[in-house]
Amino acid sequence: xxxxxxxxxxxxxxxxxxxxxxxxxxxxxxxxxxxxxxxxxxxxxxxxxxxxxxxxxxxxxxxxxxxxxxxxxxxxxxxxxxxxxxxxxxxxxxxxxxxxxxxxxxxxxxxxxxxxxxxxxxxxxxxxxxxxxxxxxxxxxxxxxxxxxxxxxxxxxxxxxxxxxxxxxxxxxxxxxxxxxxxxxxxxxxxxxxxxxxxxxxxxxxxxxxxxxxxxxxxxxxxxxxxxxxxxxxxxxxxxxxxxxxxxxxxxxxxxxxxxxxxxxxxxxxxxxxxxxxxxxxxxxxxxxx
Numbered sequence: 477x478x479x480x481x482x483x484x485x486x487x488x489x490x491x492x493x494x495x496x497x498x499x500x501x502x503x504x505x506x507x508x509x510x511x512x513x514x515x516x517x518x519x520x521x522x523x524x525x526x527x528x529x530x531x532x533x534x535x536x537x538x539x540x541x542x543x544x545x546x547x548x549x550x551x552x553x554x555x556x557x558x559x560x561x562x563x564x565x566x567x568x569x570x571x572x573x574x575x576x577x578x579x580x581x582x583x584x585x586x587x588x589x590x591x592x593x594x595x596x597x598x599x600x601x602x603x604x605x606x607x608x609x610x611x612x613x614x615x616x617x618x619x620x621x622x623x624x625x626x627x628x629x630x631x632x633x634x635x636x637x638x639x640x641x642x643x644x645x646x647x648x649x650x651x652x653x654x655x656x657x658x659x660x661x662x663x664x665x666x667x668x669x670x671x672x673x674x675x676x677x678x679x680x681x682x683x684x685x686x687x688x689x690x691x692x693x694x695x696x697x698x699x700x701x702x703x704x705x706x707x708x709x710x711x712x713x714x715x716x717x718x719x720x721x722x723x724x725x726x727x728x729x730x731x732x733x734x735x736x737x738x739x740x741x742x743x744x745x746x747x748x749x750x751x752x753x754x755x756x757x758x759x760x761x762x763x764x765x766x
């Protein structure tokens with residue numbers, strides 16, 4: 477009898493938590509990070525979106541659009557996986573972007589789900605995203621002046637892990653060529669790369685002096701905040717990084733540049749988020765007074 481009662485209590489508590497978690501996952505949270513640099517003349521706010529996976533917050537993503545607008549961004553960046561592998565629909569993305577571009581310029585780097593979409597279907601999704609006025613950076617560079625400060629963006633769609641063994645491969649050489657071009661000049665350089673683990677590759681290469689990378693900030697997603705977040709531990713599992721990922725959510729300091737990882741807005745479709753609400757990231761670039 478006592479065992480049966482305990483089972484019922486556990487079941488009821490589990491159901492209550494599932495309902496609580498479901499409604500929590502519908503509420504967008506905000507995470508803010510501040511990065512200073514002497515080249516920044518006035519505060520510049522970047523809104524960073526990632527990993528929507530076709531999730532909708534209100535009709536035509538109206539709630540998400542409103543939340544973005546309330547942050548008063550100077551620039552909005554997207555680091556991929558706004559669509560979902562195996563689903564041809566992209567209207568939740570275009571509905572969102574059509575409104576967001578009215579607030580600030582939008583730069584969009586591709587994630588693995590966009591790349592899979594291109595393989596499975598065609599480039600219609602890219603054409604429709606461009607139609608909204610969004611700038612797609614598919615291994616491309618864009619420059620923008622904001623409040624007297626010069627910013628340079630690189631959207632890196634693919635990457636080969638930079639390593640000593642593969643440094644002479646054609647893929648690595650193309651990557652090096654693109655990154656070195658990006659790192660020229662005195663602009664404040666922001667790398668948009670879906671995969672946060674790429675920062676570690678860049679750091680290793682930089683330390684071994686294969687390359688002289690001089691970008692300043694890297695923005696990423698992909699990790700989904702570790703999907704299930706445990707108190708005092710953080711994320712449990714993330715794509716590409718596996719169990720207890722090192723770069724799941726937050727800001728990380730590499731010698732010479734900073735990495736900001738968004739926990740994203742949606743889920744993969746295979747796993748649900750637990751204790752890990754969707755988030756919009758804001759990064760404030762501020763003058764370095766020193």
